[in-house]
Amino acid sequence: xxxxxxxxxxxxxxxxxxxxxxxxxxxxxxxxxxxxxxxxxxxxxxxxxxxxxxxxxxxxxxxxxxxxxxxxxxxxxxxxxxxxxxxxxxxxxxxxxxxxxxxxxxxxxxxxxxxxxxxxxxxxxxxxxxxxxxxxxxxxxxxxxxxxxxxxxxxxxxxxxxxxxxxxxxxxxxxxxxxxxxxxxxxxxxxxxxxxxxxxxxxxxxxxxxxxxxxxxxxxxxxxxxxxxxxxxxxxxxxxxxxxxxxxxxxxxxxxxxxxxxxxxxxxxxxxxxxxxxxxxxxxxxxxxxxxxxxxxxxxxxxxxxxxxxxxxxxxxxxxxxxxxxxxxxxxxxxxxxxxxxxxxxxxxxxxxxxxxxxxxxxxxxxxxxxxxxxxxxxxxxxxxxxxxxxxxxxxxxxxxxxxxxxxxxxxxxxxxxxxxxxxxxxxxxxxxxxxxxxxxxxxxxxxxxxxxxxxxxxxxxxxxxxxxxxxxxxxxxxxxxxxxxxxxxxxxxxxxxxxxxxxxxxxxxxxxxxxxxxxxxxxxxxxxxxxxxxxxxxxxxx
Amino acid sequence: xxxxxxxxxxxxxxxxxxxxxxxxxxxxxxxxxxxxxxxxxxxxxxxxxxxxxxxxxxxxxxxxxxxxxxxxxxxxxxxxxxxxxxxxxxxxxxxxxxxxxxxxxxxxxxxxxxxxxxxxxxxxxxxxxxxxxxxxxxxxxxxxxxxxxxxxxxxxxxxxxxxxxxxxxxxxxxxxxxxxxxxxxxxxxxxxxxxxxxxxxxxxxxxxxxxxxxxxxxxxxxxxxxxxxxxxxxxxxxxxxxxxxxxxxxxxxxxxxxxxxxxxxxxxxxxxxxxxxxxxxxxxxxxxxxxxxxxxxxxxxxxxxxxxxxxxxxxxxxxxxxxxxxxxxxxxxxxxxxxxxxxxxxxxxxxxxxxxxxxxxxxxxxxxxxxxxxxxxxxxxxxxx
Numbered sequence: 071x072x073x074x075x076x077x078x079x080x081x082x083x084x085x086x087x088x089x090x091x092x093x094x095x096x097x098x099x100x101x102x103x104x105x106x107x108x109x110x111x112x113x114x115x116x117x118x119x120x121x122x123x124x125x126x127x128x129x130x131x132x133x134x135x136x137x138x139x140x141x142x143x144x145x146x147x148x149x150x151x152x153x154x155x156x157x158x159x160x161x162x163x164x165x166x167x168x169x170x171x172x173x174x175x176x177x178x179x180x181x182x183x184x185x186x187x188x189x190x191x192x193x194x195x196x197x198x199x200x201x202x203x204x205x206x207x208x209x210x211x212x213x214x215x216x217x218x219x220x221x222x223x224x225x226x227x228x229x230x231x232x233x234x235x236x237x238x239x240x241x242x243x244x245x246x247x248x249x250x251x252x253x254x255x256x257x258x259x260x261x262x263x264x265x266x267x268x269x270x271x272x273x274x275x276x277x278x279x280x281x282x283x284x285x286x287x288x289x290x291x292x293x294x295x296x297x298x299x300x301x302x303x304x305x306x307x308x309x310x311x312x313x314x315x316x317x318x319x320x321x322x323x324x325x326x327x328x329x330x331x332x333x334x335x336x337x338x339x340x341x342x343x344x345x346x347x348x349x350x351x352x353x354x355x356x357x358x359x360x361x362x363x364x365x366x367x368x369x370x371x372x373x374x375x376x377x378x379x380x381x382x383x384x385x386x387x388x389x390x391x392x393x394x395x396x397x398x399x400x401x402x403x404x405x406x407x408x409x410x411x412x413x414x415x416x417x418x419x420x421x422x423x424x425x426x427x428x429x430x431x432x433x434x435x436x437x438x439x440x441x442x443x444x445x446x447x448x449x450x451x452x453x454x455x456x457x458x459x460x461x462x463x464x465x466x467x468x469x470x471x472x473x474x475x476x477x478x479x480x481x482x483x484x485x486x487x488x489x490x491x492x493x494x495x496x497x498x499x500x501x502x503x504x505x506x507x508x509x510x511x512x513x514x515x516x517x518x519x520x521x522x523x524x525x526x527x528x529x530x531x532x533x534x535x536x537x538x539x540x541x542x543x544x545x546x547x548x549x550x551x552x553x554x555x556x557x558x559x560x561x562x563x564x565x566x567x568x569x570x571x572x573x574x575x576x577x578x579x580x581x582x583x584x585x586x587x588x589x590x591x592x593x594x595x596x597x598x599x600x601x602x603x604x605x606x607x608x609x610x611x612x613x
Numbered sequence: 614x615x616x617x618x619x620x621x622x623x624x625x626x627x628x629x630x631x632x633x634x635x636x637x638x639x640x641x642x643x644x645x646x647x648x649x650x651x652x653x654x655x656x657x658x659x660x661x662x663x664x665x666x667x668x669x670x671x672x673x674x675x676x677x678x679x680x681x682x683x684x685x686x687x688x689x690x691x692x693x694x695x696x697x698x699x700x701x702x703x704x705x706x707x708x709x710x711x712x713x714x715x716x717x718x719x720x721x722x723x724x725x726x727x728x729x730x731x732x733x734x735x736x737x738x739x740x741x742x743x744x745x746x747x748x749x750x751x752x753x754x755x756x757x758x759x760x761x762x763x764x765x766x767x768x769x770x771x772x773x774x775x776x777x778x779x780x781x782x783x784x785x786x787x788x789x790x791x792x793x794x795x796x797x798x799x800x801x802x803x804x805x806x807x808x809x810x811x812x813x814x815x816x817x818x819x820x821x822x823x824x825x826x827x828x829x830x831x832x833x834x835x836x837x838x839x840x841x842x843x844x845x846x847x848x849x850x851x852x853x854x855x856x857x858x859x860x861x862x863x864x865x866x867x868x869x870x871x872x873x874x875x876x877x878x879x880x881x882x883x884x885x886x887x888x889x890x891x892x893x894x895x896x897x898x899x900x901x902x903x904x905x906x907x908x909x910x911x912x913x914x915x916x917x918x919x920x921x922x923x924x925x926x927x928x929x930x931x932x933x934x935x936x937x938x939x940x941x942x943x944x945x946x947x948x949x950x951x952x953x954x955x956x957x958x959x960x961x962x963x964x965x966x967x968x969x970x971x972x973x974x975x976x977x978x979x980x981x982x983x984x985x986x987x988x989x990x991x992x993x994x995x996x997x998x
Contacts, residue, residue, distance in 0.1 A: 339768075345768060345771075345772075347910075404958070404962075407962055408961075412767070412768045413683050413767075413768065413771070414961050414965070415961075416683070416768075416771065416913075417910075417913060417914060417917050417957060417960075417961045418957060418958050418961035418962065420910050420913075420914070420954075420957060421914075421953070421954040421955065421956070421957025421958040421961070422954060422958060423954070424950050424951070424953060424954035424957070425950070425951045425954035425955060425958075427950065428947075428948065428950035428951045428954070429951070432947060432948075540907075544775055544776055544779045544906065547772045547775070547776070548772065548776055551769055551772055551773070579791065579792070580790075580791060582783050582784070582786070582787055583784075583787075583790060583791070583792070585780070585783055586780040586781075586783055586784055589776045589777070589779065589780040590780065592776065593756075593759060593760075593773060593776065593777070594759070596763060596765060596769075596773065597759055597762075597763045600763040600764055600765055600769075
């Protein structure tokens, strides 16, 4: 396993080799060929280089993938074996070797001596401290601090002297303080470290401070115990804050998906007077489009290729088109007969929903299917200790984009003008020459397309399955009702509100009770504002 | 007051009553098995189930067909009634051989040694039956008060009732609930309540008990039918139908529509609840799947298919759909949902009055056909014209 990882890492390194500093390689080559007495200077220089290649190389050296070999000119060179190929270390050129030569090379396996191995592990541990990448430096510092090994303390302090970057300096100070918790020189230093960690809200050190506190209580050192308690409180408060921020973030991202689903509903329900119980199934169409594209790209280009990564970006517009086309077809053949008969439409579309769900089961199987993540959506971002998944960040951004798109469509285009006219008074719009039938079909298709795009985004966060739309449909209807029917701003606000309240309640009373509580809050909210946030203004008695 | 519109309805009612209450149970009890006329035990259970569903459909019809309230929580009321009576049955399931306690299995499993206070009273059968009506009734009262006093109606009412169903079904899917740091055992979660032993001292799996419950359900059906037939002829029923046709006019005439609607809503919930209480011993269990929003939509479809706003339409609808479902589930396991869905779509588009309205809908067509045939059969008149 380790070997495999090494091969992978090295082949990656080798492909980017041209841009890297060749000095590290020369140093390493020297290190392999040098007498033991001269190696110390080289080691410290390697540690300073901050080049992560050192770590990879040392790992290879230990596992016996490094050889010394006399070249044709009689010069001693270092050969590294990577992905079953042989490279000359200092120039990183591949060697064309005959089978006999390979045998000769393999005979000259070079391994670091035991004494060197011990020193090398210090080098590989600390080499990242000098890395060019700030993030790597910070991670390395915290990792060293966390290990609380005494020998790293001088290394960390030395690095602190040189460090220019602000956040890396902070990280180093934190790491030193964590290390000091175990390696303090005197009581005062320990107390300072505890206080400092409290000020830094260092979550990583919480358990260590707790053990310091426990020991202080045992020893009767009250001032230290008080300081530790204070620091723990500070850290806990910070953790609490992060938890809340995390819930709000997840809430906004859940709300964003709700928003896209609800926009489609707000249009079909609010503007056209149709309760589309099959709206959730259009969400599933989006999810399945993603799944099909994922399979297709995987088969066609292979999952390792760069083209494969494009599948998601292709499936978003495609899902819009597929669901839009289906919505258009259904509108001209079916929904057309249900306008302004919401209760009947509820029934008929429930039948449609059943048919569609069963179709999904027949085509894709009853179980949920797995959709891969493109690399750009699979990571996590971290801001001030708050970890946010890229897929969720994307969902938020995409919802904003959809909201903007819908708004622009409704207010800036002729079609939008027609849609609003038809919505306000179907007959009058018709008599003014607006092609009501076509406007209806297009509006409906657009609503279905929105649902499918939400489904495509969902495929990156949750499961894709025949029932996936059902999970969202009740909540989406609530969003529309709370927002005020036919009001997109209201739908947007209520979607985000419902998402955030849901996520805030979940850690307090559990996910299911949270959802239940949200539904009851909504029912109570409607007591206060029966028409939703932005009720439709009308002089008609029946509205 | 005449309960029946005409002699046909009276006749139909009488025949249904005789068949359900006397004929079928007797065919089950006295005709030997294997005989052509034997009504098997399996069918007793099956049709007993259909009958309780028919009562459920009638209760929804009272709301939707006569008051114009499309309620999407009727199956929830039904399931709550079923749970209430199921709790009684559960507490009389006998001592369990594995845990050696009389507690329901899921409580043993969770480490409970005594009944929680909200379970204890359900040991009494009378209490359970009253609760099977009162629990849905109280829930309907609270919800109806909230909904009707803020004048939530039409589609909004439907969506809110659906949300209520959704919320409570999630609740019943849980094994335990934690509130204010205290954990409560609920009602069996996913598995629900099952493995019953006896009902009022009789073995629940005995043929005579099953027959008896079947007769009970049939009587319930007939009583509810009469009740609705009577209700819609009273002043209350008249106001109720007036609300359906134009709520504002009723309100401006000085009636408190809120009170009328609440009364109907609570009454319908109680009927659904008692139907649920008859349902649970016949199917031998109840779980949270029976209260998901889709179940309530199914009930709406029964009523729509049978014909809403008619007295017997919902009964026909519930039975026809259930029979089709039972048949198609076996014959076409992969496509029966598609068949069912297609039927819904067809009914809404082409049969707005359901099966009960079919004769009226077809009348002009039949007239035309008659004219045509009479025209073609007498060439003399056609040549004259």
